């Protein structure tokens with residue numbers, strides 16, 4: 001049985017193909033852009049190409065994410081919370097708490113032993129603490145988003161980013177650059193600030209170990225380090241952090 | 254400029270002008286999401302009564318008082334007053350496009366945006382000069398300081414009598430006696446302000462009417478707890494929002510609802526039991542997208558309807574004391590909140606709770622924590638959302654819907 005999950009997020013659209021709910025055959029990530037129906041269609045085609053399959057061979061398409069109800073070829077849809085939970089359960093059934101940091105929101109989810117959601121909390125009001133925040137700071141520092149994790153490893157003394165708003169934090173970063181603060185210290189400061197916000201979210205929902213992280217931001221080693229330092233516990237990252245929701249959607253198919 | 258330097262309305266404090274402005278501003282009343290009432294006779298009486306009430310407020314000879322939510326309106330009805338509360342004024346405007354104008358006026362007049370929109374909307378309506386000039390303002394200075402300051406500001410704008418009382422947070426014999434004494438004092442202030450004498454016989458009559466209406470209401474609540482009759486929980490909430498206990502029309506509305514409920518029971522017009530969600534916090538009108546979305550998926554039970562302070566009957570022997578008890582128990586304190594919400598959950602076999610946080614509401618302090626703790630203890634699923642039913646700048650349905658969908662999936 002072939003199931004496809006498509007996760008239409010605010011910044012990127014992700015897809016994954018599962019075979020018999022056991023094996024990830026392929027996955028794909030593209031920018032969402034202004035037309036989420038179109039991006040769902042594009043990533044669907046891409047992922048089938050990568051898996052060497054045709055549309056006829058697909059049994060079920062499940063959508064999730066903000067644009068989940070807007071895809072004509074979807075057979076069913078679920079919220080990202082359910083899909084991230086199932087995706088994480090599929091990828092690492094040991095995990096009992098998930099921190100998901102996406103482009104424009106972050107979530108803390110507590111799971112039971114079967115991967116069902118016990119409780120969750122979302123921050124979807126403010127970009128500070130999300131992927132978009134890193135994006136803005138990378139631009140202000142003129143570095144690549146993907147390099148930020150590595151850059152922060154060279155920090156000797158993290159700068160303190162006091163602002164809780166990404167727009168004002170950008171101003172703060174520009175001021176730090178102006179007084180000669182080294183880039184690694186600024187980036188480390190930004191990571192610490194995201195970690196602090198995420199921990200508040202996690203603690204409100206309650207942390208049951210092991211803790212896993214999903215979402216594109218989980219690929220940033222600097223964030224993982226900041227979280228581990230502050231929480232004093234291991235943060236597990238799977239092989240497919242960015243497509244956890246899409247995998248979960250396919251798993252629910 | 255809307256106000257003079259002495260906080261007086263520039264275009265005059267005249268009810269005819271205010272009525273015209275009210276008509277002009279409320280022309281954009283939002284009927285797109287109109288819903289066929291499930292209890293047509295009750296809904297009709299209720300709407301007629303609301304319309305009559307508003308019309309009366311603008312008549313020159315009518316005595317109008319603005320009050321806070323916990324003030325016992327029966328005291329005013331005994332003097333033939335009509336009372337308006339600030340939250341209801343805000344709710345009325347929130348059903349119309351005029352709400353944006355009200356909120357804009359407050360910003361143009363230096364009111365900070367982080368005040369709750371209940372306060373801002375009512376203040377904006379006053380600035381637009383479309384509220385009836387009050388003869389008196391009676392407001393509690395505790396627990397909502399925003400409301401009490403709003404009342405004071407109104408008294409300056411309309412150049413009217415301002416009377417304030419303090420509601421203790423805890424219920425003890427001393428605190429009840431203290432509040433009852435203040436009500437006695439308010440009665441004297443009403444006498445002074447209006448030149449009317451307190452009429453005990455009239456007062457007794459009002460109390461009897463208040464209890465009679467509540468009696469029908471309580472009997473209907475008992476039915477609503479046990480069976481699912483579509484639209485009943487909402488109608489109960491709407492009646493609670495009318496909040497005119499002590500007026501004879503209220504008896505008619507409550508009796509009609511009870512009769513209609515009995516008719517539906519006899520005709521077998523009940524629906525299969527759905528999961529029950531307790532709505533904790535301020536609720537919008539029925540046309541609101543969030544209410545409509547939820548009511549298709551779940552049976553919504555409104556906490557306000559079952560709140561002890563709203564259901565108490567008045568003891569005709571110790572009327573002021575029972576009014577005081579009612580006002581105190583109305584206040585949100587975290588311990589009371591936890592206990593009463595637990596009771597409402599048990600009585601109604603609640604499956605889940607949605608806590609609706611209102612932007613800028615200081616009264617929510619302690620509330621979320623208390624309800625969440627109780628929900629955890631009772632293993633009831635709990636969701637907290639931030640909703641502003643008046644200021645669209647503080648709320649996005651797509652965000653809230655996303656959370657609700659996830660929550661419904663885990664139920």
Ligand code: SF4
Nearest residue numbers: 369371397614615616
């Ligand atoms: S602060 Fe809260 S209780 Fe006070 S008026 Fe505003 S919404 Fe109502």
